[in-house]
Amino acid sequence: MEHQVEDHIVSAATPEHILQVGLGFWASKTLLSAVELGVFSTLADAPADLPTLQRKLALHQRSARDFLDALVALKLLERENGIYSNTADTDQFLDRGKPSYIGGILEMANARLYGFWGSLTEALRSGELQNESKGGGESPFVAMYADPKKLRGFLSAMSGISAGAAQAIAANFPWRDYKTFMDLGSAQGMVPATLAGAHPHLSGIGFDLPQVKPVFEEFIAQRGVDDRVRFHGGSFFEDPLPKVDVIVLGHILHDWDLAQKKMLLSKVFDALPKGGAVVVYDAIIDDDRRKNAFGLLMSLNMLIETPGGFDYTGEDCQAWMREAGFSETRVEPLVGPDSMVVGLK
Amino acid sequence: MEHQVEDHIVSAATPEHILQVGLGFWASKTLLSAVELGVFSTLADAPADLPTLQRKLALHQRSARDFLDALVALKLLERENGIYSNTADTDQFLDRGKPSYIGGILEMANARLYGFWGSLTEALRSGELQNESKGGGESPFVAMYADPKKLRGFLSAMSGISAGAAQAIAANFPWRDYKTFMDLGSAQGMVPATLAGAHPHLSGIGFDLPQVKPVFEEFIAQRGVDDRVRFHGGSFFEDPLPKVDVIVLGHILHDWDLAQKKMLLSKVFDALPKGGAVVVYDAIIDDDRRKNAFGLLMSLNMLIETPGGFDYTGEDCQAWMREAGFSETRVEPLVGPDSMVVGLK
Numbered sequence: 001m002e003h004q005v006e007d008h009i010v011s012a013a014t015p016e017h018i019l020q021v022g023l024g025f026w027a028s029k030t031l032l033s034a035v036e037l038g039v040f041s042t043l044a045d046a047p048a049d050l051p052t053l054q055r056k057l058a059l060h061q062r063s064a065r066d067f068l069d070a071l072v073a074l075k076l077l078e079r080e081n082g083i084y085s086n087t088a089d090t091d092q093f094l095d096r097g098k099p100s101y102i103g104g105i106l107e108m109a110n111a112r113l114y115g116f117w118g119s120l121t122e123a124l125r126s127g128e129l130q131n132e133s134k135g136g137g138e139s140p141f142v143a144m145y146a147d148p149k150k151l152r153g154f155l156s157a158m159s160g161i162s163a164g165a166a167q168a169i170a171a172n173f174p175w176r177d178y179k180t181f182m183d184l185g186s187a188q189g190m191v192p193a194t195l196a197g198a199h200p201h202l203s204g205i206g207f208d209l210p211q212v213k214p215v216f217e218e219f220i221a222q223r224g225v226d227d228r229v230r231f232h233g234g235s236f237f238e239d240p241l242p243k244v245d246v247i248v249l250g251h252i253l254h255d256w257d258l259a260q261k262k263m264l265l266s267k268v269f270d271a272l273p274k275g276g277a278v279v280v281y282d283a284i285i286d287d288d289r290r291k292n293a294f295g296l297l298m299s300l301n302m303l304i305e306t307p308g309g310f311d312y313t314g315e316d317c318q319a320w321m322r323e324a325g326f327s328e329t330r331v332e333p334l335v336g337p338d339s340m341v342v343g344l345k
Numbered sequence: 346m347e348h349q350v351e352d353h354i355v356s357a358a359t360p361e362h363i364l365q366v367g368l369g370f371w372a373s374k375t376l377l378s379a380v381e382l383g384v385f386s387t388l389a390d391a392p393a394d395l396p397t398l399q400r401k402l403a404l405h406q407r408s409a410r411d412f413l414d415a416l417v418a419l420k421l422l423e424r425e426n427g428i429y430s431n432t433a434d435t436d437q438f439l440d441r442g443k444p445s446y447i448g449g450i451l452e453m454a455n456a457r458l459y460g461f462w463g464s465l466t467e468a469l470r471s472g473e474l475q476n477e478s479k480g481g482g483e484s485p486f487v488a489m490y491a492d493p494k495k496l497r498g499f500l501s502a503m504s505g506i507s508a509g510a511a512q513a514i515a516a517n518f519p520w521r522d523y524k525t526f527m528d529l530g531s532a533q534g535m536v537p538a539t540l541a542g543a544h545p546h547l548s549g550i551g552f553d554l555p556q557v558k559p560v561f562e563e564f565i566a567q568r569g570v571d572d573r574v575r576f577h578g579g580s581f582f583e584d585p586l587p588k589v590d591v592i593v594l595g596h597i598l599h600d601w602d603l604a605q606k607k608m609l610l611s612k613v614f615d616a617l618p619k620g621g622a623v624v625v626y627d628a629i630i631d632d633d634r635r636k637n638a639f640g641l642l643m644s645l646n647m648l649i650e651t652p653g654g655f656d657y658t659g660e661d662c663q664a665w666m667r668e669a670g671f672s673e674t675r676v677e678p679l680v681g682p683d684s685m686v687v688g689l690k
Binding site: 014015016017018019021022023024025026027028029030031032033035036037058059060061062063064065066067069070072073074075076079089090093094102105106109113114115117118120121123124125126127160161163164285289290291292293294296297298299300301303308310311335336 | 359360361362363364366367368369370371372373374375376377378380381382403404405406407408409410411412414415417418419420421424434435438439447450451454458459460462463465466468469470471472505506508509630634635636637638639641642643644645646648653655656680681
């Protein structure tokens with residue numbers, strides 16, 4: 001997604017930019033409903049005309065044409081001579097039948113986040129999360145991980161939002177210098193699968209709560225890397241960490257408060273050998289906190305979703321790493337709003 | 346707002362565009378909450394630092410900085426040396442203390458539409474509206490117009506979404522050839538106030554349901570054109586229309602089904618003198634239905650809000666006008682996604 005808002009859409013003295021952002025939930029919810037209805041998976045099977053699609057998707061006569069043409073205007077579908085088809089992007093990323101599917105994050109946004117964000121004003125005033133755990137007191141992950149169907153949805157969502165970064169980390173980090181890695185909070189295993197797929201000399205571990213095991217193993221087998229990637233069940237707060245050369249934390253640190261973040265980095269430092277490395281990635285906010293809109297909004301999403309989580313700048317993360325004992329640190333952009341912060345022991 | 350999605354944000358084989366649109370409700374709801382909390386009105390009084398704003402807006406310590414910096418990254422606030430201030434746009438259009446305020450549409454989006462759009466999938470399947478009138482059978486305007494507070498909010502919202510078009514119609518239509526006009530479904534009176542303000546030789550009428558009268562007269566007096574603009578209470582379906590040279594219908598035709606649209610145009614034709622004109626404006630959809638995303642999404646908003654309303658192309662509207670008897674018709678772009686369709690009798 002766009003790393004920052006483009007200058008050209010802000011022009012003096014017209015309300016266009018304001019209305020575009022303020023009513024932006026229309027386009028957003030239209031795409032979320034399209035994913036829910038299976039528009040892109042249906043069109044991946046075969047391009048189709050309006051009556052066919054209306055029937056296959058069980059759309060009402062009144063809504064079908066506007067809905068599909070809105071997706072065309074949003075550049076999420078193509079239409080030639082009355083036949084609708086996927087764009088290259090939506091065919092690759094939103095067809096449930098392909099391993100490159102990233103729609104899990106949008107399914108979760110549709111089923112959970114869109115509604116919870118309706119209480120943003122309350123969250124801004126109270127500092128309290130607004131999801132299923134609202135008014136409870138338990139970690140949101142406890143509720144999520146207790147329900148196999150919700151868990152599978154969440155893990156698939158995490159793959160959706162990690163796919164691009166996983167490829168960039170596989171390409172940009174000097175993996176030739178290392179032999180083993182662990183992805184801490186691996187979810188379905190997008191990062192381990194991508195790293196092992198790109199680098200045949202690597203073997204790795206996906207570390208997550210024990211309930212994740214079957215979903216992880218299914219995904220890793222689908223990706224054909226189950227000979228070199230295995231699952232290790234545990235809690236990264238309570239259990240010891242396996243020994244590997246490189247530990248990756250992707251979309252993990254932002255879930256937790258400052259003390260928990262520092263504790264995790266310290267525990268990672270202790271687990272690594274001399275010469276080992278930690279790779280933290282998130283939608284890292286620019287140090288001046290004025291460009292990476294997505295990173296700042298992701299931090300508000302942590303407000304909605306967690307008791308104390310927040311996103312952070314590269315400077316913040318490097319300071320915590322040095323405090324944990326890492327001798328050298330650096331920040332490198334990955335893709336879109338994501339960057340990685342690397343620390344060497 | 347953007348008339349169409351820019352090509353540069355669509356790049357092959359990355360999920361960025363998909364995630365940007367799909368999670369676009371984050372930015373949208375952040376702006377809606379900012380309007381609700383009075384961020385821009387507060388900063389119009391005086392630029393302020395983080396602790397001051399946190400106190401004035403009653404924001405929680407956890408959320409304040411991310412929220413305000415997200416608004417900076419979205420180019421809705423500025424921040425220099427730790428002092429937050431409005432941008433030129435947000436100062437002009439989102440300060441409740443200024444007559445140029447257009448935030449009513451965003452207040453309504455925040456209080457009503459964001460939630461109702463959560464049921465878009467159901468609307469797509471059923472063809473049924475999803476607002477306060479859901480499951481009822483009465484016109485949504487009946488419920489809205491019966492509650493003075495909701496009515497005032499709705500009328501102010503209509504001003505917000507009409508301000509830009511009103512200025513363009515004042516500038517682009519040959520008003521020198523006419524002396525009198527009527528805005529049919531005037532709401533608060535943004536169009537009559539703008540036309541009369543720009544053209545001292547014009548006098549006009551705002552026509553709307555009788556309940557609108559006090560809100561209209563207050564707005565028109567504020568704009569200083571109450572000597573030439575008066576209110577006429579009535580139903581445009583049931584009551585005769587006053588005689589004027591030009592009748593304007595802005596964001597009116599899209600509220601109604603095809604038979605009602607044609608009936609209204611026919612009634613307008615009958616009311617006009619020979620040589621008179623009708624000016625219809627809406628977020629008119631491009632004839633090929635593939636560019637004006639906002640117009641197509643507005644049509645889905647009519648699905649959410651009305652029993653049979655829909656937006657339409659310039660070609661559609663010109664055909665209905667010719668069927669009603671208008672001899673000459675043309676389509677002219679106004680501003681952003683809005684165009685006007687002109688018919689001459």
